[in-house]
Amino acid sequence: MANVKVAVRVRPLSKRENAEEGRIIVEVDNKMAKVRNIKVDNRLDGPWDSREKIVAFSFDYCYWSVDPEDPKYASQEVVFQDLGTSVLSGAFKGYNICLFAYGQTGSGKTYTMMGTPASIGLTPRICEGLFSREDDYSEQPASCRVEVSFLEIYNERVRDLLKQSDHKKPYTLRVREHPETGPYVQGLSQHLVTDYKQVVGLLEEGIAKRITAATHIHDASSRSHAIFTIHYTQAILENNLPSEIASKINLVDLAGSERADPSYCKDRITEGANINKSLVTLGIVISTLAQNSQMFSSCQSINSITSEGDSSPVGSHTTGSVSGTRRQAYIPYRDSILTWLLKDSLGGNSKTIMVATISPASSSYNETMSTLRYASNAKNIINKPRVNEDANVKLIRELREEIDRLKTMLISFELRNSSPSWSDDRDGNLTELVLQNEMKIDQLTKDWTSKWTDRKAIMEEYSVDINKEKVGVTIDSNLPHLMAMDDDILSTGVVLYHLRMLPFLFFVLCIFRLCFLHLNTKKEGTTKIGRIDSDQEQDIVLQGQWIEREHCIISNNCGIVTLQPVQGAHCTVNGQEVTTACRLSQGALVVLGKVHKFRFNHPAEAAILRQRRSISEGSPILSHGALDWLNLDRDFISSSTYIFSPLEKERQVITALGSTAWRGGEQPSVVKEQVRDHLEKLDVYKSMGPNGMHLRVLR
Ligand SMILES: Nc1ncnc2c1ncn2[C@@H]1O[C@H](COP(=O)(O)OP(=O)(O)OP(=O)(O)O)[C@@H](O)[C@H]1O
Incomplete structure (x- = not known):
């Protein structure tokens, strides 16, 4: 149990x-x-005026951020040291955390939660803390995964702030409820982030999209509630015993409450009404929870008094009579999207901190008093936070405890029983149980380790980077791979098949990237492709028409990648049937069997080509994308032009340059220079090996 902390x-x-x-x-x-209260202040004291001059409220923290010269001044850093570090320590222990800012419009919610470039707020500082902890603990075998999402609730509808949405219908996300994990936003994008810079990029992107407008008090008022969520998962394998804990951190910047102004247009009045509706619901939820919590604690104290004075063991009657007469009040979470989404943070499985922001000015007296009453109520809410442990890991721990218990029993039997036959029987059963549990633990640990390492290892081993651009996601890999181009219109997702490398090259790559990968996973330089019913294990298993048991082998020898079809197997490269070893180069289209199409990517080769392209910038033909010769929309099998690819391109450029010079449009020396450059490129393409597809066809 933990009370909501209020600052x-x-x-x-x-x-x-x-x-x-x-x-x-x-x-x-x-x-x-x-x-x-200056109104009371200005009057003469009299017995008829019962209003208090000064009203005092006590909280967990009070920050005076009015004057930087004041010794009491609380800077962003001071606020972070109290609240931010408490969010971080909760997250590191595996608790769900919610930190939300509440207050009148223009009172400093966004400043506290986000800050300004010159004065960074809680959210970016907390994100920085998550990653700097990783640095501190990098010696330990702990592994962390951080995923973030950012949404806005505007006019009781939800929008993803990190996804390009339909301009006409941006607020289409629906809130659903999972029986175990509670309410969630269906279809909200989650972004895997690996460093602080990436989080800040996403935060900035989301903040820029948030709806703002001028209010009477604040020129750039946020008109929506914004929830930035961080899913922080940690895994440690210690003494072969796994531990995996997950924390969900909700950082909420609420829209500011504002009195309705009849001079506003209809949309603004609706907007204000919706903001107020959700804040009113939040207020009702907070006060009902506070009442329930107070009732719960008074029941508990009555029970403890009764059970102290009553020696009868039927204590539950007392509880029944108390709770029977005063039922816990219904909490209207579902009356607003905001309260529904924050259900767990308010009275549920979360440690929650509320920051109430106020103006010091007399003109805001009513709003300030209302905020402080709200905050005072929130202090009474009792949450039930618990460490979120992975179910499998929990089972492993419980089994381990069981084994320890059984072992203790075994020892005590051995000590107590001198009769060998009797104790042998018992010993046998217990030992069997211990063994069975140990086997279960082994299996569960293996499953868990592969589940956890899979995602991270995929990204590390294959040096895959997932980057989000404006509307797209780029998956970058440093290693040669085949990218499946699926014909099945129902298939979603992108499949990359990495090709095995020779150990030496792989080792050099590892050293180069200062990355410690599992070398044993790529001990060979050949990737076998074939059917599942092949006698030999295939690295890439394909099914379908014309796929042979052993279809082909792709060898990667020091970066030179060749495809060797098994006799009779149907393989084409850039539309040309291949029967002998054929060198694959960047962008080659490979078809295996009848339907399996792949694009071959060779990132190192592509990098060289990119560099060369940038050198020859200015050449009108080469200023297009490197892959414009690959018209993926057309049926490449029927067209033989694709086979010539970059080599043919270079020839075209040289011919074009020659004709330019001939027409006298360019300085001869400049043209000569360009021709030399393209001739060099031609050499590179030609040198792509005697088995190179381009070379063989052009000859
Ligand atoms: N502690 C502070 N120190 C310095 N400036 C502050 C502080 N708090 C708020 N401000 C300034 O006051 C103005 C309003 O603050 P902010 O935008 O955070 O209000 P808000 O509560 O988020 O408003 P709304 O609900 O309308 O979006 C901003 O210019 C902000 O920089």
């Missing part, structure tokens, strides 16, 4: 408040925030 932060007077010469009515004293 209050007072921002500096705004320009407007300064211009109005507003009085400061808020004071912070250690964990106490005091608000002075």
Whole structure:
């Protein structure tokens, strides 16, 4: 059980408040925030005025961020040191965490949660903390995975802030509820991030998309609730015992509450009404939870008093009578998308921190009082956070505990029983049980290790990088591979087949990248392709028409990749049937059997070609993309032009340059230079080996 922690932060007077010469009515004293009511202040004290001059509220933290010169001044760093580090330590232990900022429009929520470039806020600092912890712990065998998502709730609808959406219908995501993990947004994009820079990039992208508008108080007011979620998973294998814990961190910047203004247009009034509706629902949820929590604690204390005074063992009657007369109130989570999504953070499996932001100015007295009452209520909410442990890992731990218990039993039997026949029987059964459990643990540990390492290892071993661009995702690999081009319109996903390398080259690559990979997974330089019913194990298994048991072998020898068809197997490269060994070069189209089409990518070769292309920039023909000669939309089998590829391209360029010079349009020396460059390129293509497809065809 853990109470929601509440912090209050007072921002500096705004320009407007300064211009109005507003009085400061808020004071912070250690964990106490005091608000002075100047209306009462200005009157003479009288017995008829029961209103208090100063109302004091106590919180877990109070931050005075009004004047940087003030010794009490709480900077972004101070706030992070209290709240941010507490989010991080909870996440490292495997708890779900929610940190949300609540307050009137313009009171400093976005400043606290996001900050400005000059004064970074909690969210980026927390992200930095997640990765800097990884640096600190890099000596340990712990492995971490960080995935983020960013959404906005606007007018009670959800939009993905990290995905290009349909301009006409951007808010189409639906909220669903999983029976175990609770509410979630269906189809929300998750982004795997490996460093702080990537997170900041995504944060900036999302913030830029958020809806803002000018309000009376704030020129760039956020009109939506924004939830930035980090899924942080850690895995450690210690003494062959796995441990995997996962934490979901919700960082929420709520839209600011604002009084309705009749002069606003219809859309703005609807927007304000929706913001207020969700904030009102949040308020109801908070106060109902607070009431329930108080009731729960009073029941507990009554129970403990009753059971202390009552020696009868039927304590449950007392609980029944108390809870029977005063039922826990219904929590209307589903009345707004915001509260539904934050269900776990409010009264559920989460450690939650609320930052209530307020203005110190007298003109905001009502809003400040309302925020502080809200915050005061939230303090009473009791959550039930628990460490989120992987189910398999939990089972392994429980089995291990069981084994320890059985072993202790075995020892005690051995000590207590002198009769050998009786103890032999028992010993046998217990030993059998221990053995069975140990085998189960072994299997579960193996499964877990491969599950965990698979994703990370795939990215590390094959040096795959997943980068998100504006609308697309680029999957980059440094190693030669085949990319499947599926004809099946129902197939989704992209399949890359990495080709095995000779150990030496692989070793050099490893050293070069300072990356420790599993060398044994690629001990050969040949990749066998064939059917599953082949006598030999195939590295790439294909099924379908014209695929032979052993279809072909692709050898990768120091970066030179050749395809060797097995006799009679149907293989084409760039539309040309091949029967003998054929060198594959960047972008080659490979068809195996009748339907299996692949594009061959050789990243190292592509890099050289790219470099050469950049050198020859200015040449009108080569200024196109390197692969424009590969018209993937056309039926390449029927066209023989694709077989000439880069080599033919170079020849075309040289011919074109020659005719330019002939027409006298260019300086002879410049043309000569360009021709020399392209001749060099021609040599490179020709030198692609005696078995090279281009060479053989052109001859
Ligand atoms: N602690 C602070 N120190 C310095 N400036 C602050 C502080 N808090 C807020 N501000 C400034 O006050 C202005 C309003 O802050 P902010 O945008 O964070 O408000 P908000 O509560 O998010 O508003 P809304 O709900 O309308 O989006 C900004 O210019 C911000 O830089």
